[in-house]
Amino acid sequence: MPFATAQTVSLHGAVGHLIDVQSDVSPGQPGLTMVGRPDATLNEARDRCRMAIINSRLTWPTTKRITILLSPADLLKSGTHFDLAIAMSVLAADGGVPKPTLAGTAFIGELTLDGNLRSVAGVLPMVLAAAERGVRRVFVPEPQAREAAMVPDMEVFGMRSLGQVVAELRGDEVPEAPPVAPMSGARLLSWRGEERLEETDMSDLLGLADVRYAVEVAAAGCHHLLLSGPKGAGKTSIAERIPGILPDLSRSESLELTAIHSLAGVLDPGQGMVVRPPYSAPHHDASKASLIGGGRGQVRPGEVSRAHGGVLFLDEFPLFRSDVIEALRQPLESGDVTIARQEESVTLPARGMVVLACNPCPCGRYSANPGANGCGCRSPQLRDYRNKVTGPVADRVDIVRNLVPLGPADRGDRFTVPESSTAIRERVAAARSRQAERFAEESWGLNGHAPGPVLRERWPLPEPAQRLLDDEVYSGRLSRRGATRVHRLAWTVADLRRLNGPGVEEVAVALRLRTGDPLLIGMLERAS
Amino acid sequence: MTASSSTPDADRLARVALARITEPGHVRLLDLVSDSGAETVHAGLLEHPDVGPRLAAVEPERELAAAARSGLRFVVPGDDEWPPVLDDLRTAEPVQERGGVPIGLWVRGPVRLDEVGGSLAVVGARNASTYGTDLAADLAATVGQAGRAIVSGAAFGIDFAAHRGAVAVGVPTVAVLACGADRAYPVAHEQLISHIASEGAVVSETVPGGAPMRVRFLSRNRIIAALSAGTVVVEAALRSGALNTANWAGRLNRTVMGMPGPVTSAHSAGVHQLIRTGAATLVTSGEEALELLGASGEHVLDLPRGKDRPRDGLSHLQRQVLDAVPVARGAPTVSVAHVAGLPAEEVHATLLALEIRGMVEMTDDGWRLAALAHD
Numbered sequence: 087m088p089f090a091t092a093q094t095v096s097l098h099g100a101v102g103h104l105i106d107v108q109s110d111v112s113p114g115q116p117g118l119t120m121v122g123r124p125d126a127t128l129n130e131a132r133d134r135c136r137m138a139i140i141n142s143r144l145t146w147p148t149t150k151r152i153t154i155l156l157s158p159a160d161l162l163k164s165g166t167h168f169d170l171a172i173a174m175s176v177l178a179a180d181g182g183v184p185k186p187t188l189a190g191t192a193f194i195g196e197l198t199l200d201g202n203l204r205s206v207a208g209v210l211p212m213v214l215a216a217a218e219r220g221v222r223r224v225f226v227p228e229p230q231a232r233e234a235a236m237v238p239d240m241e242v243f244g245m246r247s248l249g250q251v252v253a254e255l256r257g258d259e260v261p262e263a264p265p266v267a268p269m270s271g272a273r274l275l276s277w278r279g280e281e282r283l284e285e286t287d288m289s290d291l292l293g294l295a296d297v298r299y300a301v302e303v304a305a306a307g308c309h310h311l312l313l314s315g316p317k318g319a320g321k322t323s324i325a326e327r328i329p330g331i332l333p334d335l336s337r338s339e340s341l342e343l344t345a346i347h348s349l350a351g352v353l354d355p356g357q358g359m360v361v362r363p364p365y366s367a368p369h370h371d372a373s374k375a376s377l378i379g380g381g382r383g384q385v386r387p388g389e390v391s392r393a394h395g396g397v398l399f400l401d402e403f404p405l406f407r408s409d410v411i412e413a414l415r416q417p418l419e420s421g422d423v424t425i426a427r428q429e430e431s432v433t434l435p436a437r438g439m440v441v442l443a444c445n446p447c448p449c450g451r452y453s454a455n456p457g458a459n460g461c462g463c464r465s466p467q468l469r470d471y472r473n474k475v476t477g478p479v480a481d482r483v484d485i486v487r488n489l490v491p492l493g494p495a496d497r498g499d500r501f502t503v504p505e506s507s508t509a510i511r512e513r514v515a516a517a518r519s520r521q522a523e524r525f526a527e528e529s530w531g532l533n534g535h536a537p538g539p540v541l542r543e544r545w546p547l548p549e550p551a552q553r554l555l556d557d558e559v560y561s562g563r564l565s566r567r568g569a570t571r572v573h574r575l576a577w578t579v580a581d582l583r584r585l586n587g588p589g590v591e592e593v594a595v596a597l598r599l600r601t602g603d604p605l606l607i608g609m610l611e612r613a614s
Numbered sequence: 615m616t617a618s619s620s621t622p623d624a625d626r627l628a629r630v631a632l633a634r635i636t637e638p639g640h641v642r643l644l645d646l647v648s649d650s651g652a653e654t655v656h657a658g659l660l661e662h663p664d665v666g667p668r669l670a671a672v673e674p675e676r677e678l679a680a681a682a683r684s685g686l687r688f689v690v691p692g693d694d695e696w697p698p699v700l701d702d703l704r705t706a707e708p709v710q711e712r713g714g715v716p717i718g719l720w721v722r723g724p725v726r727l728d729e730v731g732g733s734l735a736v737v738g739a740r741n742a743s744t745y746g747t748d749l750a751a752d753l754a755a756t757v758g759q760a761g762r763a764i765v766s767g768a769a770f771g772i773d774f775a776a777h778r779g780a781v782a783v784g785v786p787t788v789a790v791l792a793c794g795a796d797r798a799y800p801v802a803h804e805q806l807i808s809h810i811a812s813e814g815a816v817v818s819e820t821v822p823g824g825a826p827m828r829v830r831f832l833s834r835n836r837i838i839a840a841l842s843a844g845t846v847v848v849e850a851a852l853r854s855g856a857l858n859t860a861n862w863a864g865r866l867n868r869t870v871m872g873m874p875g876p877v878t879s880a881h882s883a884g885v886h887q888l889i890r891t892g893a894a895t896l897v898t899s900g901e902e903a904l905e906l907l908g909a910s911g912e913h914v915l916d917l918p919r920g921k922d923r924p925r926d927g928l929s930h931l932q933r934q935v936l937d938a939v940p941v942a943r944g945a946p947t948v949s950v951a952h953v954a955g956l957p958a959e960e961v962h963a964t965l966l967a968l969e970i971r972g973m974v975e976m977t978d979d980g981w982r983l984a985a986l987a988h989d
Contacts, residue, residue: 296744494759495751495775498782501806604745606881607771 088112088150090178090185093192093221094171095212096156096163097349098385098432102215104192106157107168109175114151122156125164134166134197135173142201142249147180162430167206170195170225173248174255187255191223192216194234201248203227203266207351210344213237225251228266233348236341236359288327289506293496296605297324300487302510303599305331306517307578308534309571310418310440312480314602315489317450321443324489325367325399328441330507332363332396333515336531339395342435346387346394363396366438370405377406378413379425385432390417393438403442404474411479414440418482421535437535442483444475484534484571486602517581533577538570547573551593558597572596628656629690629717630674635665636717638819639833644714648704652690652717681720681822684796685811689727690718697727700840706865709858712833716819719837720795723815725763725786727841730815733763733788734907735842735863737835737856738772738849739881746772746849746881749873751779753846756900758785762907765790765842767834768803768810772848772856777806780814787814788841792834793826794818817841835859844869844907846897850884857884860894869906870894924973924986931956935964936973936987944979 088111095102118132132154139146154172156163171193178185194212196204209230214237216224223241226234231244245251246263253260288298297313297320304311305328313321335343344360347353353360368377368389375381379388390398400406400414417423421437446452448471452461463471474480522531524545530536536545547555555572558564564572575596576588583592595609629652636643646655660666678688689695703715721727734757736750754764754776764780766773768789780787789810791799795818798804810816819837820830835855839845839862847870850856863870872894875882888894897903904913925933938954938961939945945953951961965981968974973987 293748295747490748493748493752493779494755495748495779495782498784499778500781500809501774501778603876603879604743606741606743607747608741610744 088179090175090188092171092175092178092188093216094168094194095192095215096161096165096168097208097211097215098430101432102212102218103158103161104216104219104221105161105163105168105171106155107171107175108155108157109172109179110153110155111147111150111176111179112153116149116151118152118154120154120156122154122159123162124156124168125162127166128156128163128168131166131169131172134169134199135176137199138169138197138201138248139173139177141199142247142252144177144182144248144252145180147176150180152176165206166196166204167194167208167212169197170203170248170251173197174251177252183252183255190221191225192221193225193251194230195225195227195245197248202263203245203247205229205266205268208345208349209233210236210341210348210353213240213242214341214345225254229268233344233353236344286323286327286330287507288331288510289504291320291323291327291504292499293492293502294320294324294489295502295607295610297487297489298505298510299605299610300485300599301328302331302514303575303578303582304328304439304441304485305510306514306582307521307574308437308439308532309484309575309578310442310482310534311485311487312442312444312483313487313489314444314446314475316446316453316491319489319491321489322399322401325397325401325441325443326365327507328397328439329363329365331510331514332439333511333518334361335363335395343394343396346391346434349385350387350392352392364393364438365397365399366393367399367401370400370402372406372410374407374410374413377410378417378423379432379434380427385425385427385434387434388423388436390414390423390436390438391434394435396438397441398438399441399443401443402445403479404444404448404471408474411474411477414479415482418479439534440483442480444471447471481565481567484575485599487599488602488604513582516584517578520581520584521578533574533581536574536577538573541570541573541577545577545587547576547593548587548589551576551588551590554590554593554597563601564597568600572600575599625652625692626678626688626690626718627674628652630677630688631669631672632656632659633717633819633821634672634674634677635659635668637833638716638830639712639714639836641708641711641713644717645704647717648715677822681796684822685722686720686795686822687722688718689721691715695721695726695728697731697841699731699843700837702866703836703840706836706862709836709861709865710832712829713836716837718819720818720820720822721815722795722811722817724813725788725815727788727815727817730763730765730786730788730841731843732907733765733842734903735765735838735845735859736772736776736848737766737838737845737859738847738885739851739854739856740769740771740773741881742771742775742849743875743879743881745875746873747775750775750848751782753848753873753900753903754779754787755783755785757903757907758787759783760900760904760913761785762843762904763788763814765838767791767831767838768800768807768816770800770802774803774806777810781806781809789814789816790834790838790841791816791818791826792820792830794820794822794824796822797824797826799826831855832858836862839863839868840866842868844871844903846871846873846903847885847888847894848873849875849881850888851881852884852887854884857888860888864893871897871903871906873897928971928973931960932964932968935961936968936983939965939968939974939981939983939987941983941988944977944982946980950981 091108096105205227210233213234217237225243228244234242250260366389377388417436423436424433447463453459576592579592579595580588750772758780763786765788766776793799795816798807835858845863847856872885872889938950947962951958975984
């Protein structure tokens, strides 16, 4: 029977579908038909595959009628990584390779006209999906073999050319081939940032006792944070040090994040799995698609997803476009992001800690001290700016802190040795493991992700603490939503203090964190 | 340092002995000592059936020698180092039955008490907010840099922040303790207190080894107020001990100042009460405290005011005409005059004057506001 099947994976967001590429090579009017909803890039595969096979000195059935079906046929398919599977199924159907060797194997890779392979984005999530559907063997472009090998119990072949794949399957000697070029468009812009961040430490920062504690709470419970203060007060310095106080990602988070980075085409396979929490700081000119995700063809994860498990820092967030800010509401609340397009709706994880920063006014030179006030903003500008600061996104933030520039006393401080990130990270990790224990049976693991109703029902506050919270709500100083946030925060404060649950004192700390009031020094001393 | 290093005189020994058997701030005894002299009171008390034997048992020479071994000196009235400002306590009304000029002060550290005149006391809540501690530290640093020592009580919160601010900019700071000057209380501040002992001065009216009893804090507060030219209260709730210090500063005719917090904050309610009743002057920065502490004309600050605007220097007539000039499309003089309700010649002359100032410009259609006048 002139018919063969090779398997590959089609990605829709982070969800992969195992695709059967079936080829039929029969006598008839010569030609090639490809069915099963390929898009434009995939349709070009027919030319790439034909030339790749011919130039690899293999046989292309020129005189026969070739029909290729991408099954399931109702799924829209896109991408260039189908090339290898198409070529293999055609070759197998025509007798070029033994059909049984294709069983239980997935083929991922783009072909060039000379028969060499090229890297493609999203290999890790594809292999993950394939593994879930019982595939035990994959062929991928050589530079991506390590990425594919992150999936347990998978036999990975990193190949340079079509000729090598065929030889491997036939059991022949594998021919030489030029090395595969790494991914085009690998991160050119962020390389400096990544290295720079590794050199920063919380011990670099003087003063800021209040904010340091707030950041520790935020990190321990994954609470979103708003830092407000004039230029030079240290907002960015604090934000870029938060990943350093977060513990390593859990196994599942790490896999999710690595898959996201693979989808985004920014995974450096030499680095292996991403285990450190990421840091992402898009500029306020960023488009909605770059922040939330989207793009044409394959969905590219946005910055919110690339910060999954880490920190998404939006400096000067009132300057972001309104639609971009609005689009942040879902990830802030639910920890994932849904990108709806004509054909499909794709949901990606986006459970990072969001850190927003803003100035007291658009020009950033405002000071409450008349002598130091250099603000030249006009009142309509000020009004717009403040409306954004107090808008729905800021309402979904748990902790608000107001920063002031360092005073003369902080620079020469002899008695406060700033703690290192490592010391803080240990406390954060301890608090997180208390939460993991408490939420062992739940679908979430951190206080910041606990749904309000469940929290109130199963982990309520003791009577006097609840009364303190209710008083704030009845007096109108706190909204209901705010009260839920204080409830979550109070649990994190208790976890950091190694208590079995929050009491009045923990709620008092949480209230101050939420409302932006300065903390009392007695509250800070109990932190460590 | 004249007498204490050589043979102690009889007055000093009498004072050491009296200090050992009395509580700090014992008004009647201190007044007696001030009026009749320490030796007379000492001799009289030896006759007393209860106190006499206890007083006789004290060995003042040994006390002084032991104190010297711990780096303490005993500064008494009449010494070169005795700060005359402390004598103000003699006439001040007692507070809660405490008062009077101390019999002597135990001092540890290189800074001489007679050199800290004109210093500023910074006091406030123990459980202060970070807002308050930041303010206190910066206040201490600013005032310190202007050459004034910072006095406080080495307690948690505002006290600690004030000392920290002074140390940060390397200016002398004095910690007045309620326990003996050889001890460190609170224990958590041992590092701070030993630093002050090596670069500033740790002072106490309580005898060496004395414990930090509650009542001793009240008498300690009067020393803080008396040693300094002014007292700033930063964050104090309604029953804060810092208000006691402020009360003393007021009685001693020192400058009393308060740094406000948010009106909703219970932690600043005491400060607000001081300001509201006129007991304290509101200050928002170290510069403002310096202005109040200084002699007349020293450290005078410019009145804070908003930014100058181009329209500021205009006469009433000019403003009136300017208000009638359209923003976008120009209008002829007559129409401006009509809107302003003024005679055309007067408006014409005014518009020419405004044009020179760059406030209006002539277009094909007539007068309109220049960019400068948009503000």
